[in-house]
Amino acid sequence: MSALDEVTSSQPYPAGATVVRIGENRQYVYTLTSGAMRLVRTLADGRRQFTGFVLPGDYVGLTGTPKHRHDIEAIVDSRICRTSTAHMRQLRERYPQLERKLLQRTCMELAASQDNGLLLARLQPSERLANFLLRLAARSTEPGAPGETVALPMGRSDIADHLGLTMETVSRTFTKLKQQQLIALPQLHLVQILDYPGLRQLAGDEL
Amino acid sequence: MSALDEVTSSQPYPAGATVVRIGENRQYVYTLTSGAMRLVRTLADGRRQFTGFVLPGDYVGLTGTPKHRHDIEAIVDSRICRTSTAHMRQLRERYPQLERKLLQRTCMELAASQDNGLLLARLQPSERLANFLLRLAARSTEPGAPGETVALPMGRSDIADHLGLTMETVSRTFTKLKQQQLIALPQLHLVQILDYPGLRQLAGDEL
DNA sequence: CGCAGTTTTGATTAGCTTCAACGGCGGTGG
DNA sequence: CCACCGCCGTTGAAGCTAATCAAAACTGCG
Structure with missing residues (x-):
């Protein structure tokens, strides 16, 4: 019941709000239900790059690392659902094939990131x-x-x-x-x- | 025995040789024992970007995708060991915790690739x-x-x-x-x- | 010792950034 | 309801940085 609560609770974030900061411990996995967000990396002097945008239906924070590697900011008023990483861990233990799905997802992301590298380097x-x-x-x-x-x-x-x-x-x-x-x-x-x-x-x- | 053979056989590649081409089915996982290689993406008009370099001790082709996503070329005379993906599959079935290790590895690669994105975009x-x-x-x-x-x-x-x-x-x-x-x-x-x-x-x- | 390929250096060009001003749109308050 | 204000986006002009084009120097090798 509490697990379901977690999944279905939808949090609102106004435009410009920061959902998580880089380096924070991952406590939740998020799904965007409405709005749009950006994944941000910033240099000390303010130069920055957005690794990607999050659109409704996208997951975020679904990684194997213990800490967030981006700031996540709402571009417009948005709503996100969250699931605790503890809950995710349970799911992964119960359904081992999830591990493989996760790996495939991450590989897709890696491919996309490398495509983006070519784009940034040469286009x-x-x-x-x-x-x-x-x-x-x-x-x-x-x-x-x-x-x-x-x-x-x-x-x-x-x-x-x-x-x-x-x-x-x-x-x-x-x-x-x-x-x-x-x-x-x-x-x-x-x-x-x-x-x-x-x-x-x-x-x-x-x- | 044949599995061991596979692991220990070390193939020589002269400088400039192509080990695998982009789009080929992954048949082996490679470990570089000596030399150096590059991971290449090329555009139709010849512009290209090297996603990374492979140095002795590095693995390559250790991904969740069915096809190679880079050309792999020897920079100097090199030697690589290879393991068949079939063998890898066996290992993964026998040692489920390998799956998690693999996920962590891929996440590290993803983080590195995204760092490289900021480098290419803004530095x-x-x-x-x-x-x-x-x-x-x-x-x-x-x-x-x-x-x-x-x-x-x-x-x-x-x-x-x-x-x-x-x-x-x-x-x-x-x-x-x-x-x-x-x-x-x-x-x-x-x-x-x-x-x-x-x-x-x-x-x-x-x- | 000479040659080929690679690297360094130099001069020029082109394209992106920077700086600046203008315009449009939405929101707010009168 | 309208007018004003501020923000974001567009457009323009100038400057600068890296690419391009070209030649010289160096390295390794036969």
Whole structure:
């Protein structure tokens, strides 16, 4: 009963709130039910990079490490469910095959992180943004549908910090993709993919 | 007996040889016994990034994915041992705690990859190189010993492809660090760390 | 000793960042 | 309900850093 309580309790966080700080002991595993969050790494002088964004349905904190390796911040008003790590431990003991699932998940994350490495090391701004938009599209609806519309809960500077650029460059790149008729921006936080193959080619295909 | 054979057989690879190609099915897990290798991702137009380097004692291919996600190339003449994945599977069934070890390993790799993301996204060339040298130093001998000397089996362009720079920039950055008395270069492929704290500070400490 | 490949160094270019100003949107208070 | 204010995003101009292009120096090797 208490375990169920844990799973179903949904905590609200206002935009800008910090859910966990880097280095804190992991006490819970979280699932985002609504809103959006970012995984943040910061340097002493303020330079930072967002390892990724958390969208509804995503898990976070589901790792093998004893401490959190990111700050987790709410981008907009959000709600998350949490499960205690103690409970997770019980589950893992009871269902050993979970261990394997977890390993597979982590391997997928590792692959994604390494893809991101190539992106940051070698891709041009327009290629990075194309990549980002396609990944976001793949997470929301079924990809490839022409005229697909994708929500951008995060601001331009959030995208910049994820892609290793400045806000200005992100903005300029958006208008460039718009001019090339690859995308349309019906609203600030809404992207319509006009030319899926073109965007995919720009993104470097395989990535 | 055949299992032992597998473990102990050591295969030679000449410099430049490709051990596995990206996308191939994983048939073996490898351990490097001598030499050095690189983990390569390449774009269609030739741009590439090296996810990491493999040094003697390192494992490679120890993942939960069914296919290799990198090309693996020998940098210098190398020898590797290999174990079939079938054998690994047996081991994992017999020793369930291996699964957990594997998960921990993968989480460490994930953390390292994400650190590298921040490096590629936000660090300046000198900061990147300082980071790289310190990580290399940490892998060879006990770190912090002043006057420590680190071997660089890879060439300058390999370092460039790992750090998201060009060969020229890497070379210039080496001479810069040399002029700042942070390092010395007794030979092309040998770095002596003169000012460990200074290098660490340049590298961004926490990373 | 000479050659080939790699590295270093130099000059130039291009692209991103920085700095700065403008515009649009939403929220708040009158 | 409207006007004002502040924030975020866009756009513009200038500066700087790393990439590019090119040549010289060094290293290892035959």
